[in-house]
Amino acid sequence: MHGSRALELVHPVDRDLVLIAHRDALRDVAGTQIVEYRARVSNGALRWFESHTRAVQGDDGRVSGTVSMIRDVSHRKAREAELSRAASTDPLTGLANRRVFDAALAERIAVAADGGIAGCVAVFDIDHFKAVNDRHGHDAGDHALQAFARIARGVMRDGDVVARLGGEEFGVLFPGTGIEQAHCLCERLRATLAATRLRHGPATVELTVSAGIAAIDGTGSAAMVLRAADQALYAAKAGGATGCDWRPDPAFPSRHAMATDWRCRPRPDRC
Numbered sequence: 001m002h003g004s005r006a007l008e009l010v011h012p013v014d015r016d017l018v019l020i021a022h023r024d025a026l027r028d029v030a031g032t033q034i035v036e037y038r039a040r041v042s043n044g045a046l047r048w049f050e051s052h053t054r055a056v057q058g059d060d061g062r063v064s065g066t067v068s069m070i071r072d073v074s075h076r077k078a079r080e081a082e083l084s085r086a087a088s089t090d091p092l093t094g095l096a097n098r099r100v101f102d103a104a105l106a107e108r109i110a111v112a113a114d115g116g117i118a119g120c121v122a123v124f125d126i127d128h129f130k131a132v133n134d135r136h137g138h139d140a141g142d143h144a145l146q147a148f149a150r151i152a153r154g155v156m157r158d159g160d161v162v163a164r165l166g167g168e169e170f171g172v173l174f175p176g177t178g179i180e181q182a183h184c185l186c187e188r189l190r191a192t193l194a195a196t197r198l199r200h201g202p203a204t205v206e207l208t209v210s211a212g213i214a215a216i217d218g219t220g221s222a223a224m225v226l227r228a229a230d231q232a233l234y235a236a237k238a239g240g241a242t243g244c245d246w247r248p249d250p251a252f253p254s255r256h257a258m259a260t261d262w263r264c265r266p267r268p269d270r271c
Contacts, residue, residue, distance in 0.1 A: 011038035011046065021053055025066045029055040036073065048077040090164040092142060093149035101163035101171050105222045108175055113218035119175040120182040120215050123229040124148075124189075125237070127208040129168035140200040144168075144207055147198055155189045171226075179215055186211050210236040 010018050014037035021035040032054045038046050053068040090097045096104075105121065112118035126132075126148060133141040148170065152162045161173040174182045190209055198205040212232025214225055 009039045011040075014038055018051070021051065022066060025053045025055050026063055029057060029063055036077075047072055047074040049073060093146055093164050095149050095152070095170070096161060096163040098163065098165050101161060101165065101173065102222060104161045104173050105216075105225065108173065108216050109218065109220075109222055109225070112216050115218070117176045118216035118218070119173065119177045120179055120213055121225055121229050122172045122174070122182060122186050122211050122213045123165070123226065123233050124152075124170040124172070124186075124209050124211045125233055126168040127210055127237070132205060132207075136200055136203055136205060140198075140203070140205055141168075143198055143200055144205060147196060147207065148193060148209070151192050151196065152189055155192060156185060160185075171229075179213060182213050186213060212236055 007015060007018065017035050018037050021033040025031070025033045032052050034050065034052050036048060036050050039049055041047055049070050050073045051068045051070045053066050055063045056065045056067050058064050088097060088100045089095070108118040126144060129141065129144070132144055145164070145168065149162070149164070152170065152172070156162050156172060159175055160177075161171075161175075163171045163173075165171045172186070174185065177185075190211065193207050193209050196207065198207065210233060212229045212235070214228035214232060216225055
């Protein structure tokens with residue numbers, strides 16, 4: 001833009017990258033420095049650019065400045081972002097996919113191994129989902145999965161990781177959260193879903209969900225943590241939909257702190 005220094009147009013987060021590329025070009029006269037950065041254009045919009053910068057030398061070999069070839073790469077960056085989202089997102093629900101969930105869980109296990117407060121994992125399964133598909137069709141099943149995802153996003157906190165693990169099974173990672181707080185959030189999700197009536201054509205679809213919760217500690221793998229949550233989920237379903245349960249895994253004695261028959265009952269004094 002007229003009257004502005006070029007560096008002032010560069011996004012503040014990217015200015016150091018541009019300055020480093022300029023400095024390196026002055027030092028390495030035989031090389032070309034390539035850097036990508038965001039900058040404002042004449043209409044004020046923020047776009048992505050790629051600069052190829054190299055030193056300019058006079059007849060005496062002394063460096064007198066730099067020259068840059070700059071091109072707009074906004075379309076490529078947008079495509080890269082779209083591909084990244086596709087690789088990390090479940091296409092039906094818009095939630096994180098299993099790969100993202102597993103990576104986040106691995107990070108929390110590492111936190112626990114270092115002595116930090118890792119948090120909890122909850123595994124949810126929509127009750128009688130096959131019956132919804134058989135009675136109302138697969139479109140209704142898709143609608144149910146999307147409804148769960150929408151409600152889960154509304155109930156869970158910004159830092160929680162909500163993912164579709166596969167089929168009608170979902171996972172929620174609660175970083176730095178104790179069992180009781182995780183229980184309250186799971187109960188809120190369960191109650192909200194149970195109170196929701198989905199319209200599918202002339203039919204009304206009622207949904208319930210069961211869940212299992214497991215604490216994360218530094219003594220086991222991600223598979224072991226999920227196994228504990230799955231066992232709690234099976235116990236909840238065995239107790240009759242809808243509900244949720246916490247079940248200690250014998251491989252994790254530290255998880256015996258919570259009562260094994262602790263179920264998702266409304267607890268207005270705590271939730």
